[in-house]
Amino acid sequence: MTTLTAKPTPSRALRIARSRPMLLLGLLAGAGLLALAMMSSIAFGAADIDAPTVWQALVAFNPESTQHLIIRTLRVPRAAVAVLVGAALGVSGALMQGLTRNPLGDTGILGINTGAALGVVTAVFFLNISSLSLYALFAFAGAALTAAAVYGLGSLGRGGPTPLKLTIAGAALTALLSSFTTGILILNQRTLEEVRFWLAGSVAGRDLNLLLQAAPYLLIGLVLALALGRQITTITLGDDVARGLGQRTGWVKGLSALAVVLLAGGAVAVAGPIGFIGLVIPHVVRFLVGVDYRWILPYSALLGAIFLVISDVAARLVLRPTELPVGVMTALIGGPFFVYLVRWRVKR
Amino acid sequence: MKPPIYSYKPTDLTGTALDVFTVENITRRRFIVGAGGLLGAAALGACGAPGGSAPTAGPTTTRTVTDMYGQVTVPAEPKRVFCNYDDSLACALALNLPVVAGPGERGKGDTPFPAFLTPDQVVGITKLDSYPTPNLEQLAALNLDLIINTTPIPEYVESLKGIAPVFTYDVYGAAGWRKGFETLANTFDRSQLAADWLASVDARAAQLKATLHQGTPRSFALGYAAADGSLWFYPGLPAYSSLLNEVGFAEAGFAKGRTGDIQLAAELVPTMDADVFMFIDYEPGDPALRQALVASPLWPKNVTTFAVTSAETYPAPQSFLALFDSVEKALL
Numbered sequence: 001m002t003t004l005t006a007k008p009t010p011s012r013a014l015r016i017a018r019s020r021p022m023l024l025l026g027l028l029a030g031a032g033l034l035a036l037a038m039m040s041s042i043a044f045g046a047a048d049i050d051a052p053t054v055w056q057a058l059v060a061f062n063p064e065s066t067q068h069l070i071i072r073t074l075r076v077p078r079a080a081v082a083v084l085v086g087a088a089l090g091v092s093g094a095l096m097q098g099l100t101r102n103p104l105g106d107t108g109i110l111g112i113n114t115g116a117a118l119g120v121v122t123a124v125f126f127l128n129i130s131s132l133s134l135y136a137l138f139a140f141a142g143a144a145l146t147a148a149a150v151y152g153l154g155s156l157g158r159g160g161p162t163p164l165k166l167t168i169a170g171a172a173l174t175a176l177l178s179s180f181t182t183g184i185l186i187l188n189q190r191t192l193e194e195v196r197f198w199l200a201g202s203v204a205g206r207d208l209n210l211l212l213q214a215a216p217y218l219l220i221g222l223v224l225a226l227a228l229g230r231q232i233t234t235i236t237l238g239d240d241v242a243r244g245l246g247q248r249t250g251w252v253k254g255l256s257a258l259a260v261v262l263l264a265g266g267a268v269a270v271a272g273p274i275g276f277i278g279l280v281i282p283h284v285v286r287f288l289v290g291v292d293y294r295w296i297l298p299y300s301a302l303l304g305a306i307f308l309v310i311s312d313v314a315a316r317l318v319l320r321p322t323e324l325p326v327g328v329m330t331a332l333i334g335g336p337f338f339v340y341l342v343r344w345r346v347k348r
Numbered sequence: 349m350k351p352p353i354y355s356y357k358p359t360d361l362t363g364t365a366l367d368v369f370t371v372e373n374i375t376r377r378r379f380i381v382g383a384g385g386l387l388g389a390a391a392l393g394a395c396g397a398p399g400g401s402a403p404t405a406g407p408t409t410t411r412t413v414t415d416m417y418g419q420v421t422v423p424a425e426p427k428r429v430f431c432n433y434d435d436s437l438a439c440a441l442a443l444n445l446p447v448v449a450g451p452g453e454r455g456k457g458d459t460p461f462p463a464f465l466t467p468d469q470v471v472g473i474t475k476l477d478s479y480p481t482p483n484l485e486q487l488a489a490l491n492l493d494l495i496i497n498t499t500p501i502p503e504y505v506e507s508l509k510g511i512a513p514v515f516t517y518d519v520y521g522a523a524g525w526r527k528g529f530e531t532l533a534n535t536f537d538r539s540q541l542a543a544d545w546l547a548s549v550d551a552r553a554a555q556l557k558a559t560l561h562q563g564t565p566r567s568f569a570l571g572y573a574a575a576d577g578s579l580w581f582y583p584g585l586p587a588y589s590s591l592l593n594e595v596g597f598a599e600a601g602f603a604k605g606r607t608g609d610i611q612l613a614a615e616l617v618p619t620m621d622a623d624v625f626m627f628i629d630y631e632p633g634d635p636a637l638r639q640a641l642v643a644s645p646l647w648p649k650n651v652t653t654f655a656v657t658s659a660e661t662y663p664a665p666q667s668f669l670a671l672f673d674s675v676e677k678a679l680l
Contacts, residue, residue: 066646070646073644132576
């Protein structure tokens with residue numbers, strides 16, 4: 001496991017780039033980029049709709065117009081879902097990397113995706129559910145229970161929840177729950193048919209009602225995470241140092257884990273398991289802003305949202321008019337980029 | 349003179365005495381291990397045949413026929429048949445083949461057998477408990493004399509061959525489902541029965557065609573509703589081509605000239621230019637997705653929709669007759 005620490009002597013240009021005014025400016029620029037990405041998400045899709053009609057649909061909605069309906073009932077909710085889910089995944093990934101001091105850390109370590117998948121698959125198998133809002137309920141329950149179990153197991157013994165114990169507990173439970181999920185899917189054709197789209201991760205077909213159900217969890221998780229920025233930065237220096245600086249590490253870790261569950265659990269409940277954002281985005285952000293989690297977390301939210309919105313647009317356009325699940329697209333974009341990033345860091 | 353006492357003392361090649369396993373030197377550990385092993389073997393043996401041995405197929409004459417993989421020797425008049433999928437099960441039952449086992453249930457909520465099969469047709473048929481790959485031990489215990497296979501995977505066929513002769517045919521064949529059905533019938537001398545079934549399907553299709561399309565043929569599409577609001581169409585389904593070619597529907601514009609699975613993204617659903625849309629539901633049917641889609645303001649209002657079961661799209665004559673009944677009920 002590698003401890004994430006700053007380079008001892010950053011160059012002058014880097015120091016300027018990471019100065020407070022520049023970082024604030026960067027956040028503003030990111031917000032602008034996000035707005036552009038959202039506009040492209042609303043403007044482009046399987047159906048050809050010209051720009052004036054898109055604008056009319058936003059400012060002078062006509063419920064009789066099919067094109068306006070497409071914009072308002074499909075594309076706007078989809079863009080909003082992508083923003084919130086992307087932000088949640090980015091922040092939860094950053095929190096996990098900080099919490100476990102593991103550069104490969106993401107919410108998968110707490111078994112969030114696996115628990116959510118088992119929750120949905122079990123509910124489809126035993127209860128025959130098929131609506132996305134019920135999927136969300138069971139996904140969140142599965143994610144929360146699994147995360148609690150991993151955290152509980154990882155906290156046993158002396159020293160409380162150490163990165164190593166959390167990682168081992170997460171890997172063990174993930175393997176166990178994955179085998180349950182696979183078993184049900186193999187034995188049950190109907191369940192496989194019903195959840196295979198959900199398992200790929202997608203923001204398509206999610207309406208505002210679904211988003212509103214999950215929004216409180218996501219927003220509370222975001223606020224909690226952003227409030228913990230300073231404490232997470234200290235924890236990345238090591239538990240002993242953090243305790244030496246007077247930090248109550250148990251509380252910080254517990255609250256961070258709670259934020260991760262709210263964020264990643266809410267995200268997976270709405271959109272299914274979407275990979276790579278929680279892994280890649282914090283690395284990009286750390287390259288841009290350094291090791292201070294007071295900046296890493298908001299930047300991760302912003303870049304996570306931008307990345308997911310752009311990936312979703314690409315998923316709609318790359319095989320147009322067929323749409324790919326956005327989870328496939330994030331892996332297609334994120335995988336090679338991550339390899340590049342690793343090679344670049346090794347070279348440096 | 350006392351007779352010599354012969355005592356066998358085994359040694360290895362170097363002459364060192366070997367530790368021999370005799371009653372005298374049984375230790376407690378050896379006893380426990382040995383007894384445990386025997387008990388385990390007995391338990392396994394007891395689990396092997398819960399219902400006693402299955403009836404055997406008995407002696408029979410054979411014939412050599414050609415299937416998808418070449419020449420195979422099958423019983424001329426099979427007595428215990430396993431069909432590995434519901435489509436071949438329906439075809440075999442239509443041809444009065446003595447089916448004793450069928451595929452496992454595809455999932456909770458599905459009926460054990462396709463709905464178009466009546467209870468008396470399926471009496472005595474065992475549904476195996478593993479899907480899609482049958483449990484070979486269960487199969488072996490059934491004493492089969494024929495396996496009718498519609499899964500064209502050579503390794504899979506090889507694994508079944510050790511249990512009974514396997515006849516593999518192309519149920520979704522490029523030549524149409526009728527060809528596959530006739531192939532099965534001809535192989536087991538049931539050509540006349542097949543001809544009767546196909547004639548009844550033809551007659552029903554012609555009658556439906558005459559009553560449905562008084563003027564211009566109605567265009568139609570057949571597919572699934574997905575949870576993300578998109579629709580999926582499978583033009584390769586025999587039911588699709590049957591309704592196009594035999595009942596005289598016209599193909600919906602968006603599907604013309606397209607092959608393979610077709611996805612209609614949620615925002616293209618309003619452009620679906622079909623007069624009739626048939627949703628394929630699992631049995632007993634979960635209408636939530638379908639109802640949500642139809643209730644959406646984007647659903648084209650001029651499209652007549654109704655649900656058919658997935659079993660009604662199997663390439664088997666009873667399935668098509670059921671499908672035609674559903675079409676007639678919905679549209680007339």
